[in-house]
Amino acid sequence: MFTRRIAIAAGFAAGLAALPAAAQQPVEIQFWHGLAQPLGGQLEQIVADYNASQQRFRVVPSFRGGYPETMVAAIAAFRANTAPHIVQMFEVGTGTMMAAGRAVRPVHQVLADANITVNFADYLPAIAGYYQSTDGQQMSLPFNSSTAVMFWNKDHFRRAGLNPDEPPQTWEQVAAAAQRLKAAGIACPVTTSWPAWVQVEQMSALHNVPLATQGNGFGGLNAELAINNPLMVRHLNNLMTWQREGLFRYGGRDSAGDALFPNGECSITMASSGVRSRTIREARFEWGTAMLPYYADVAGAPRNSIIGGASFWVLNRGPQGGATGGRSADEWRGTAEFLAFLARPEVAARWHTETGFLPVTRTAFEQVRATGFYQQNPGADVPIEQLLRGGGQMTENTRGIRLGGYVEIRNIMQEEMEKAFQGQQTAQQALDAAVRRANVVLRNFERQNRN
Amino acid sequence: MIKRVIFKGQLLPLLLLAPQLAVTAVFFLWPAGQAIYQSLLQEDPFGLRREFVGTENFDAVLNDPLWLNALGNTAVFSVSVAALALGVALLLAVQADKAIRGANLYKTMLIWPYAVAPAVAAVLWLFLFHPSIGLIGRALNAAGVAWDYKLNGGQAMLLVIVASAWKQVSYNFIFFLAGLQSIPRSVLEAAAIDGARPFRRFWTVVFPLLSPTSFFLLVVNLVYAFFDTFGVIHALTGGGPGNATETLIYKVYVDGVQNLNLGASAAQSVILMVLVVGLTMVQFRFVERRVHY
Numbered sequence: 001m002f003t004r005r006i007a008i009a010a011g012f013a014a015g016l017a018a019l020p021a022a023a024q025q026p027v028e029i030q031f032w033h034g035l036a037q038p039l040g041g042q043l044e045q046i047v048a049d050y051n052a053s054q055q056r057f058r059v060v061p062s063f064r065g066g067y068p069e070t071m072v073a074a075i076a077a078f079r080a081n082t083a084p085h086i087v088q089m090f091e092v093g094t095g096t097m098m099a100a101g102r103a104v105r106p107v108h109q110v111l112a113d114a115n116i117t118v119n120f121a122d123y124l125p126a127i128a129g130y131y132q133s134t135d136g137q138q139m140s141l142p143f144n145s146s147t148a149v150m151f152w153n154k155d156h157f158r159r160a161g162l163n164p165d166e167p168p169q170t171w172e173q174v175a176a177a178a179q180r181l182k183a184a185g186i187a188c189p190v191t192t193s194w195p196a197w198v199q200v201e202q203m204s205a206l207h208n209v210p211l212a213t214q215g216n217g218f219g220g221l222n223a224e225l226a227i228n229n230p231l232m233v234r235h236l237n238n239l240m241t242w243q244r245e246g247l248f249r250y251g252g253r254d255s256a257g258d259a260l261f262p263n264g265e266c267s268i269t270m271a272s273s274g275v276r277s278r279t280i281r282e283a284r285f286e287w288g289t290a291m292l293p294y295y296a297d298v299a300g301a302p303r304n305s306i307i308g309g310a311s312f313w314v315l316n317r318g319p320q321g322g323a324t325g326g327r328s329a330d331e332w333r334g335t336a337e338f339l340a341f342l343a344r345p346e347v348a349a350r351w352h353t354e355t356g357f358l359p360v361t362r363t364a365f366e367q368v369r370a371t372g373f374y375q376q377n378p379g380a381d382v383p384i385e386q387l388l389r390g391g392g393q394m395t396e397n398t399r400g401i402r403l404g405g406y407v408e409i410r411n412i413m414q415e416e417m418e419k420a421f422q423g424q425q426t427a428q429q430a431l432d433a434a435v436r437r438a439n440v441v442l443r444n445f446e447r448q449n450r451n
Numbered sequence: 452m453i454k455r456v457i458f459k460g461q462l463l464p465l466l467l468l469a470p471q472l473a474v475t476a477v478f479f480l481w482p483a484g485q486a487i488y489q490s491l492l493q494e495d496p497f498g499l500r501r502e503f504v505g506t507e508n509f510d511a512v513l514n515d516p517l518w519l520n521a522l523g524n525t526a527v528f529s530v531s532v533a534a535l536a537l538g539v540a541l542l543l544a545v546q547a548d549k550a551i552r553g554a555n556l557y558k559t560m561l562i563w564p565y566a567v568a569p570a571v572a573a574v575l576w577l578f579l580f581h582p583s584i585g586l587i588g589r590a591l592n593a594a595g596v597a598w599d600y601k602l603n604g605g606q607a608m609l610l611v612i613v614a615s616a617w618k619q620v621s622y623n624f625i626f627f628l629a630g631l632q633s634i635p636r637s638v639l640e641a642a643a644i645d646g647a648r649p650f651r652r653f654w655t656v657v658f659p660l661l662s663p664t665s666f667f668l669l670v671v672n673l674v675y676a677f678f679d680t681f682g683v684i685h686a687l688t689g690g691g692p693g694n695a696t697e698t699l700i701y702k703v704y705v706d707g708v709q710n711l712n713l714g715a716s717a718a719q720s721v722i723l724m725v726l727v728v729g730l731t732m733v734q735f736r737f738v739e740r741r742v743h744y
Contacts, residue, residue, distance in 0.1 A: 072708055072711070079497065100495075250601070253689065260583060405711070405712070408710035415692075418602065418691055419693040421692075447493060448493055448495040448502075449500065
């Protein structure tokens with residue numbers, strides 16, 4: 001009885017599968033992303049443009065909650081053999097995805113199988129490099145990239161008798177400006193968003209100091225976190241001192257501190273370059289964008305900053321996919337063509353000007369520059385210039401971060417920083433504790449991913 | 452007289468039990484079994500490589516200072532939420548039970564918060580107590596109180612306790628009110644005639660008669676504080692600052708869903724399951740003895 005029922009079901013399924021071919025239905029490509037409105041709508045508009053540009057494939061975008069939720073949903077779908085073709089994954093998930101083995105089909109392979117070339121040499125090195133394997137192969141397609149920059153409130157600067165057109169460039173100048181701002185009655189001279197990303201990861205890259213051993217994890221799964229170094233201890237110590245003196249305010253984890261600048265509360269903030277669009281919308285004062293500050297006495301500083309944001313990963317259908325990844329040749333072809341569409345300079349240029357994310361390729365940057373966009377929008381090119389600082393020559397400390405379980409490690413850093421800001425521990429203790437806890441995560445990850 | 456229903460044969464009773472048993476099996480036994488199995492493994496997030504590690508995950512969890520911290524947080528949090536929610540609800544129920552003008556309006560208003568989803572409730576509290584955008588948060592700071600629950604662990608804990616208890620007061624209120632209304636007038640009148648003042652009447656007559664309700668609510672409130680407050684904590688503090696508001700259930704979520712460390716998360720949920728089963732058994736064995744039905 002059961003065999004007969006299966007036979008009927010199989011026949012029915014075969015009939016269903018035959019039907020689209022007969023009706024020339026487009027092949028569907030599932031595409032999961034983690035961008036809420038308005039960014040999600042802008043991304044889906046690009047997808048709609050692609051769908052309108054040809055008939056053979058239809059990309060189906062689907063919003064799956066924020067980045068972490070999207071990551072979890074995609075992994076669960078893979079385990080259930082229903083993974084989407086393409087998933088947007090934030091940069092902290094990169095280490096986990098790199099180690100995912102046969103769950104992932106590298107983007108360079110998807111493109112090569114379809115005989116499509118994308119010139120990855122045209123991508124900004126800090127962006128493409130973040131998503132490349134150790135031997136330089138492109139593992140995922142960079143798309144929405146940001147970096148951290150500094151915003152300052154010119155009205156506050158005027159009130160404190162500071163030159164509103166001269167943002168502080170070094171931490172010494174930041175501290176001096178903060179003293180003046182505080183004296184002028186401003187309750188929150190300096191704050192930060194993304195404490196771990198900006199104050200630990202970016203600071204390490206800017207000063208060419210390793211965040212982790214093994215070239216920040218690019219060299220292998222046996223990397224260990226190394227943030228309990230003199231520079232980071234000094235920096236966290238400074239932040240703690242400034243906090244006690246009322247010069248610095250801790251704004252909360254992740255993006256929670258974003259709100260403190262556009263609402264006019266804080267004079268200086270360090271946040272994602274994407275905060276620019278929000279500030280344009282909400283700020284009722286004059287402001288500017290500048291590069292992140294650095295310690296002038298550190299030799300070689302400043303180098304390029306590193307990126308944040310997300311890239312697109314191609315997934316096999318499930319654990320039992322085999323050599324075809326459980327998908328038809330048509331599906332792979334459609335996936336490759338859609339990726340190539342996303343990599344076009346005009347798509348990247350449009351995404352950059354509409355959203356405030358970075359132009360990911362040099363061609364896109366030049367295209368936008370030629371339109372005079374940066375003259376009309378002063379400061380919009382600061383993040384790009386900052387990424388190219390140090391002559392575009394990255395060191396192994398400024399290439400990015402490739403650590404497994406990094407979502408957890410970033411939270412560990414934020415937790416230990418919070419305990420330090422509460423006065424429960426010194427800077428050295430906080431960073432030692434973060435290293436100790438993170439290394440447990442790294443060793444677990446290494447063990448889980450050993451073949 | 453004991454009334455007994457005796458079925459002929461075994462098929463019908465089994466059939467009648469089947470839906471309940473199926474629900475229990477699918478929604479409790481199966482996932483619980485999965486959790487126990489998973490707790491003995493170390494596995495990569497994608498499920499491609501797994502290794503049997505025996506009780507290693509449990510050893511790691513029980514020796515993790517952060518898990519012990521979460522255990523302490525859970526104890527403080529659950530006891531405070533239950534005590535606050537029960538105390539306030541009882542007070543309100545006693546007041547609403549009196550013959551006052553507009554009693555029905557009060558009752559309706561008091562029941563309302565229960566209809567609010569935990570995450571929405573948390574957002575309401577956030578808009579009240581956020582240090583820079585919250586109404587009360589700003590007022591506190593303006594009045595010279597250094598209110599910042601994002602950096603002060605004690606304040607964060609206070610806030611999640613109050614927000615969680617507020618949501619549960621309505622539920623307790625309904626049950627206490629029903630319990631109060633079922634107390635026979637004659638008993639109270641007799642006590643009054645014997646010269647017992649209101650306060651004494653409450654402690655010696657009303658409260659003992661309410662004890663079955665109170666006991667039931669105590670169990671429900673503790674289970675609520677253990678499991679159902681995830682949304683409030685997630686939306687208000689995310690377990691922070693530091694790990695000041697990370698409860699056991701929140702840590703299960705953080706380790707399993709955010710950190711994708713399935714073995715550790717499964718081990719924690721198994722321990723949590725044992726804890727709650729144990730707690731409920733203790734309550735039924737010792738607390739129930741003092742309950743008058």
